[in-house]
Amino acid sequence: MSVDIAWLQQFGALAREAAVIGLLVTGAALILVRDWRLTLLALLGQYVLAGVILSQLVLPEIALIKTLIGALICPMLYLAARQSGWGFFSSPEVLGRMLAVGSAAQSAPPVFRVGLAFRLLAATLVLVLAVVISQTHPVAAMPADAALGCTWLILAGLLVLMLTEEPLKAGPGLLTVITGFELAYTPLETSLAVVLMWAIVNLLLAVAISYLAAVRGVNTADEDL
Amino acid sequence: MIEPPWWLVILPLLAAPLVYLSRHSWLGAYLAALVSLFTGLLAASLPATNAMRLGGRTFLLDPLTQMGLAIIFIAAAILYVAGWRFRRGRYFLPLGLVVCSLFAVAGMSRHLGITGLVMTVAAIVSVPIIQGDQRISVRGAWRFVMLMCLALPFFLLAAWRVDAYGEDIQNATYLLEAALLSGVGFAFWLAAFPMHGWLTAMSADAPPIGGALLIIGFPMMGLITLAHVLAEAAWFSWWSPAAQVLLIVGLVSAALGGLMAAIQRSLRIATGYAALFDLGCLLVAFAVQGNNGALVLYAALVTRAIGLILIAIASAVIQESAGNDALSRIRGLARQHLFALIALVSGGITLAGLPVAANFPLRWLLLHDLGQVDGRAVWVVALAGLGVAIFYLRSAHAMLQPTLPGSPRSRAEVGWPTTILLLLLTAATVGVGLFPDPLLRAAAALVKLYPLPHL
Numbered sequence: 001m002s003v004d005i006a007w008l009q010q011f012g013a014l015a016r017e018a019a020v021i022g023l024l025v026t027g028a029a030l031i032l033v034r035d036w037r038l039t040l041l042a043l044l045g046q047y048v049l050a051g052v053i054l055s056q057l058v059l060p061e062i063a064l065i066k067t068l069i070g071a072l073i074c075p076m077l078y079l080a081a082r083q084s085g086w087g088f089f090s091s092p093e094v095l096g097r098m099l100a101v102g103s104a105a106q107s108a109p110p111v112f113r114v115g116l117a118f119r120l121l122a123a124t125l126v127l128v129l130a131v132v133i134s135q136t137h138p139v140a141a142m143p144a145d146a147a148l149g150c151t152w153l154i155l156a157g158l159l160v161l162m163l164t165e166e167p168l169k170a171g172p173g174l175l176t177v178i179t180g181f182e183l184a185y186t187p188l189e190t191s192l193a194v195v196l197m198w199a200i201v202n203l204l205l206a207v208a209i210s211y212l213a214a215v216r217g218v219n220t221a222d223e224d225l
Numbered sequence: 226m227i228e229p230p231w232w233l234v235i236l237p238l239l240a241a242p243l244v245y246l247s248r249h250s251w252l253g254a255y256l257a258a259l260v261s262l263f264t265g266l267l268a269a270s271l272p273a274t275n276a277m278r279l280g281g282r283t284f285l286l287d288p289l290t291q292m293g294l295a296i297i298f299i300a301a302a303i304l305y306v307a308g309w310r311f312r313r314g315r316y317f318l319p320l321g322l323v324v325c326s327l328f329a330v331a332g333m334s335r336h337l338g339i340t341g342l343v344m345t346v347a348a349i350v351s352v353p354i355i356q357g358d359q360r361i362s363v364r365g366a367w368r369f370v371m372l373m374c375l376a377l378p379f380f381l382l383a384a385w386r387v388d389a390y391g392e393d394i395q396n397a398t399y400l401l402e403a404a405l406l407s408g409v410g411f412a413f414w415l416a417a418f419p420m421h422g423w424l425t426a427m428s429a430d431a432p433p434i435g436g437a438l439l440i441i442g443f444p445m446m447g448l449i450t451l452a453h454v455l456a457e458a459a460w461f462s463w464w465s466p467a468a469q470v471l472l473i474v475g476l477v478s479a480a481l482g483g484l485m486a487a488i489q490r491s492l493r494i495a496t497g498y499a500a501l502f503d504l505g506c507l508l509v510a511f512a513v514q515g516n517n518g519a520l521v522l523y524a525a526l527v528t529r530a531i532g533l534i535l536i537a538i539a540s541a542v543i544q545e546s547a548g549n550d551a552l553s554r555i556r557g558l559a560r561q562h563l564f565a566l567i568a569l570v571s572g573g574i575t576l577a578g579l580p581v582a583a584n585f586p587l588r589w590l591l592l593h594d595l596g597q598v599d600g601r602a603v604w605v606v607a608l609a610g611l612g613v614a615i616f617y618l619r620s621a622h623a624m625l626q627p628t629l630p631g632s633p634r635s636r637a638e639v640g641w642p643t644t645i646l647l648l649l650l651t652a653a654t655v656g657v658g659l660f661p662d663p664l665l666r667a668a669a670a671l672v673k674l675y676p677l678p679h680l
């Protein structure tokens with residue numbers, strides 16, 4: 001029996017470590033990738049991985065609620081993105097008009113104001129910073145690998161917020177900061193009122209980002225053509 | 226039975242759907258104003274109640290929160306009536322009610338974490354008000370919601386450290402950490418330098434009427450929460466550099482606001498900086514807390530609201546007429562909108578704290594107290610106030626210039642309710658400026674009911 005428990009604990013630790021590695025990948029994707037579809041896919045993966053980590057730190061029901069909220073947020077942002085320009089920029093007619101006035105790449109909305117090399121360097125530095133912070137300032141009631149995950153999410157999200165103000169790109173950045181903080185805070189405060197309020201904040205924030213993306217998207221499309 | 230203070234939350238929430246359905250006609254604006262005015266009067270007149278429990282948390286309607294909520298609800302009622310003819314976005318009326326209702330919850334909450342969460346929800350709900358159906362830029366709304374969300378973790382962590390201290394009273398380091406964390410959170414909420422980005426960006430992008438409600442409401446709730454922390458949780462004032470930090474941050478905010486306001490070329494952007502200057506002065510009043518610190522602070526909550534409402538309504542009239550609020554575009558508008566010109570200048574000098582305006586006696590008391598701490602700081606505040614006044618005098622000068630030939634004009638329909646409100650508010654600011662005793666007596670009574678500790 002004790003062997004089984006030890007095996008389960010080992011498996012749990014392995015799953016948690018794998019989830020942290022996954023968070024490193026999804027956070028990096030948010031910083032490096034321009035495409036909104038991949039960004040939203042990374043965000044969805046991030047919520048699932050954060051749920052895996054949380055399930056080992058708090059009651060599985062709470063972890064499930066948070067994962068489900070993330071799973072609700074991503075379709076909302078997807079629909080807003082569709083409405084605000086994906087369909088617009090991918091339609092053959094519009095692409096043809098874009099090519100007529102210049103290259104499609106030049107006409108595309110400026111998601112990031114800096115190049116890929118700069119973002120790669122910044123992401124590397126932030127990763128080093130996250131490792132240093134998680135080792136020097138351990139998070140209360142949290143294993144070291146999970147602490148690295150939540151520190152990385154907060155810093156990566158902040159970096160995205162510094163790099164862009166486009167709601168569809170910066171919005172996932174802000175949601176990433178909040179996810180990282182929730183990862184650290186949920187084990188400390190598990191009262192139902194706070195869990196409920198967090199859910200409301202997350203869902204309303206997704207609605208606000210979708211609203212701004214819809215407004216901004218229509219605008220950008222008009223400006224660029 | 227529902228405890229009476231909860232009606233401050235329930236009434237606006239119940240009215241919001243009805244107001245949304247009738248938002249296109251005058252009925253929606255007047256219904257929203259009526260509910261808001263009634264709720265404001267209710268907030269002011271409710272007797273002292275015991276603490277209430279909801280979801281395991283404590284809520285209490287104290288005298289300071291009562292006064293703050295009364296000011297916000299009455300200011301909202303004035304803005305609903307005065308602004309219904311102008312472009313303010315389809316969600317302004319219903320969401321304005323919802324935001325005020327959330328302010329009531331946040332003001333009554335006695336748990337810093339719950340207050341933080343509710344204020345964050347209020348900030349997110351405010352996004353369509355800031356955007357106001359405009360398709361020009363989303364920067365103001367985005368910066369506001371982003372910075373308000375970034376403030377939340379600091380309040381939650383501060384609340385966690387306070388709870389930890391409750392379980393381990395021997396460990397006073399928890400309180401130092403709580404003070405530091407909540408200090409950063411308050412810097413976001415109060416738009417204190419260097420976290421002032423949301424105030425100026427929102428003011429630049431939001432329609433004047435909707436923006437005014439938020440510029441009045443959010444910092445006021447921040448100040449009330451800070452007062453709660455100072456008065457009811459003595460640990461904040463144990464942090465020895467608290468007064469010094471508040472003083473420096475307040476002075477820098479006031480100086481930056483005054484300097485930047487003086488050189489602006491647009492009414493809405495300048496309003497953001499003028500509001501920043503005024504907030505800086507309130508932070509200085511918090512920090513100095515001389516003989517008149519709390520008195521100045523409580524009375525200034527009223528005069529600040531009057532000044533911002535005057536500027537907002539005048540800016541809305543001017544923008545509607547000129548199609549833009551740049552100083553270069555408002556030439557010659559004085560003839561068409563004389564009352565707007567008077568209101569704009571009155572509001573401007575109210576925020577600046579110049580003689581004859583409502584803020585002057587309070588600014589005088591503040592400078593007197595500040596002079597006993599640091600004489601040079603008096604000059605900083607006085608010169609920054611002059612910067613704010615310079616902008617509004619420049620605006621008046623521009624409006625009095627002859628119209629440039631060929632400049633487009635649409636004659637904005639102001640309406641007699643808006644004109645009457647502008648006149649009443651202008652008379653109020655001049656009246657308080659000349660005869661400040663009634664306001665100071667009311668503020669002194671509030672100081673007795675809800676005193677602030679010296680830092």
